[in-house]
Amino acid sequence: RAVLNRGAKVVAIGGAPGRMDKGSAVILHPTKGNEERAANALGVAITTLAKGGAVQLDALLKGTGLTNDDVEKAAKFLASSKNPVALIDPSAPLAAVDAAAAIPGGRYLLLAKHMSTQGVLRRFPDVLSVRELREKNPARLVFVGVTPEGAGYSEEDLRGAEYAVLAPRKTVLAEKAAVVLPTLAWTEKEGSVTNLEGRTLRLNRGVVTQRQGRNITAILAAASILHGGKIPSNPMAG
Secondary structure, eight states, rough: OHHHOOOOOOEEESOOOGGGSSSEEEEEEOOTHHHHHHHHHHHHHHHHHTOOOOOHHHHHHHHOOOOHHHHHHHHHHTTTSSSSSSEETSSHHHHHHHHHHHSOOOOEEOOOTTTOHHHHHTTTTOOOOOHHHHHHOEEEEESSSSSSTTOOOOOOTTTTOEEEEEOOOOOOOOHHSEEEEBBBBBBOSSSSEETTTOEEEEEEEBBOOOHHHHHHHHHHHHHHHTTTTTOOOOOOOO
């Protein structure tokens, strides 16, 4: 809708001409099999421009059917956008996500029908399932929004491990943790948010259910702990 009604800027890698061409668009058409290299090059160009450098990608683009000027134009197009958003097909190479992440202030959306949490996490190979994590038997663990029992851990699984628990209720294994913090369900902040069309919408404070809070924190824990991320919580007095 933003493209059709407001002439939103679009950068596309591959694909046939369609509705997106109605707005201001830069379409990159790499040769077959070189979509990942094109996405990588776009990410490098965006990062280079953000640092004030000159884009020199001739070697990286060799054999892709794209020129340095093509990719530089696309990168500048995105850099000039107020609220850049990358729409990524689930079959796209992971480099497409890296390119989107390089956009200063940008966001990305994975496009798929019935995309589940597992489907999203599978796009990021560094994120492990609970089963894979248990098999690796790490010496330190943090359970956020879920108890060890809720994550499928037994006392034997945690023998010799140092772990912390941030959860809305206590359990036998939670009480044996090195650090235990009770948490409340998350709530939305007061204020406003800018949607994908650039419109400012009001945010009203609304309570998230305890079950939703557990799901959200568990997903974020799985996605960010392995990358050294800090997971916010809302601790209450014990």
